[in-house]
Amino acid sequence: MITPSNKDTIYIGREAGKEIHEKIKNAKKSVKIVSPYLSADYLKDLISLHKKGREITLITCDKIESSSYSDFRVSDLVNKETIINPKAKQTKKAILVYTLLVSGLFLMTLLFYLLFLSQLLLILAGLSSLAGVILLISRYLIKPYSYSYTPIFRIKVFDSHSGARPGSTELIHSKIFVIDEEIAFLGSVNFTYSGFKTHYESAIKVSDPVAVRAISNEVEMLFNSEELKAKSVEDWVRASL
Numbered sequence: 001m002i003t004p005s006n007k008d009t010i011y012i013g014r015e016a017g018k019e020i021h022e023k024i025k026n027a028k029k030s031v032k033i034v035s036p037y038l039s040a041d042y043l044k045d046l047i048s049l050h051k052k053g054r055e056i057t058l059i060t061c062d063k064i065e066s067s068s069y070s071d072f073r074v075s076d077l078v079n080k081e082t083i084i085n086p087k088a089k090q091t092k093k094a095i096l097v098y099t100l101l102v103s104g105l106f107l108m109t110l111l112f113y114l115l116f117l118s119q120l121l122l123i124l125a126g127l128s129s130l131a132g133v134i135l136l137i138s139r140y141l142i143k144p145y146s147y148s149y150t151p152i153f154r155i156k157v158f159d160s161h162s163g164a165r166p167g168s169t170e171l172i173h174s175k176i177f178v179i180d181e182e183i184a185f186l187g188s189v190n191f192t193y194s195g196f197k198t199h200y201e202s203a204i205k206v207s208d209p210v211a212v213r214a215i216s217n218e219v220e221m222l223f224n225s226e227e228l229k230a231k232s233v234e235d236w237v238r239a240s241l
Contacts, residue, residue, distance in 0.1 A: 005206050005208040005210075005211035006208050006211075007206065007207035007208040007211075008204050008205065008206055008207070008208075009204070009205040009207075010202070010203075010204050010205075011187070011201075011202065011203040011204070011205065012200075012201075012202045012203075013200060013201070014197070014198060014199065014200055014201070015196075015197065016187065016188075016189055016200075016201040016202055016203045017185075017187075017189035017195050017196035017197075017201055017203060018196060018197075019185075019205065020177050020185045020189060020196065020203060021042075021196045023177075023179045023183065023185075024045065024049075024177065024179060025045055025049075027049060027054050027179050027180055028054075028180050029054060029055065029180045029181065030054060030055040030056070030057075030178075030179070030180055030181060031046070031049060031054060031055075031056050031057070031177070031178070031179055031180075032056075032057040032176070032177070032178040032179075032216060032219045033046075033056075033057065033058050033059065033176070033177055033178075033191055034059045034060075034172065034174050034175065034176040034177075034219055034222065035058075035059075035060055035175050035176075035190045035191035035192075035195075036060060036061050036062075036160075036171060036172055036173055036175075036190065037060075037190040037191070037192050037195070038060055038064060038065070038190070038191050038192060039067075039191065039192040039193045039194075040065070040066060040067035040069070040070035040072035041067075041070050041072065041193070042191050042192065042193070042196075043064070043072055043076075043077070044070070044072050044076075046058065046153070047076055047077070047152070050152055050153045055153070055154075056153035056154060057153070057154040057155075057219065057223060058153070058154065058155045058156070059155075059156045059158070059172065059219065059222055059223055060155075060156075060157055060158075060172070061157065061158045061159070061160045061171060061172045062157065062158075062159065062160050062231075063157065063231075063236055064077065064155075064157060064236050074236065074237055075237060077151055077152055077153075077155065078149045078150060078151055078152065078233055078237060079149070079150050079151075079152060080147055080148070080149055081147065081148045081149075081150070082145050082146075082147060083145060083146045083147065083148055084144065084145050085143070085144050085145060085146065088142050088143060088144040088145075089144040091142055092139050092142050092144055095135050095138055095139040095142070096139060098135055099132055099135040099136055099139065102128050102131045102132040102135060103128075103132050105124075105128045106125055106128040106129050106132060109121050109124045109125040109128060110125045113125055149233040149234055149237055150233065151233055154223065155233075156222075156223050156230050157230060157231045157235075157236045158172055158225075158228040158229065158230055158231070159228065159229045159230070159231055160172065162227075162228050162229035172222070172228070174186075175187055175188060175189050175190055175191075175195075176215060176218075176219055177189075177191075178212065178215055178216045178219060181212065181213070181216055182207070182209075182212060183205060183206065183207050183212060184205075184206040184211070184212045184215040184216070185203050185204065185205055185206070186203065186204050186206065186215070187201060187202045187203030187204055188201045188202050188203070189201045189202075189203050
């Protein structure tokens, strides 16, 4: 993407991202973020904005991490829904009935074996015992429910090893912030504490409406990209456990 812009402000230094963070926290309508690295507490800011009705779009790569320094958990970013499988529930009940019957058969044959010491009864007791074990294992393996995960807002976690040359680690390295479709920030600042507070960074604030619109459209194109493989919600939640 190439676009001219007539209204830019340049920030360089250890607090180059300070205004970015302030603008995000005070967003009135929407926030779009592209950042390969994220800090847990700033993700909590996005959750708070979402609860206030702001539209959030987040693009990152590889994984979203929880932190021992924050009470944020990746599961906070998803809605978890339990899906009941009625057929599986019925099958588990049927297997339980068969298990009880087989157990009764085992006890009966074992009792008669002790009374008559018949080799045939001993074999039958062994087979019924084996059948009971198989039924119990089968019942345990059947899950009467599954889980469905959906992000609470628009999130794409792209796999940096996908794309035209998957071995080259085609990392999404851009740092882009679009707030309320009115201003945009571009530069080296990640959506992290070190990016906003401690690292020597650079950022350009873009206020030209045409340029902001072009940058926002670019973020949308990236979000909908089919060139890079997006990880499933289940994958990035599981990776954080």
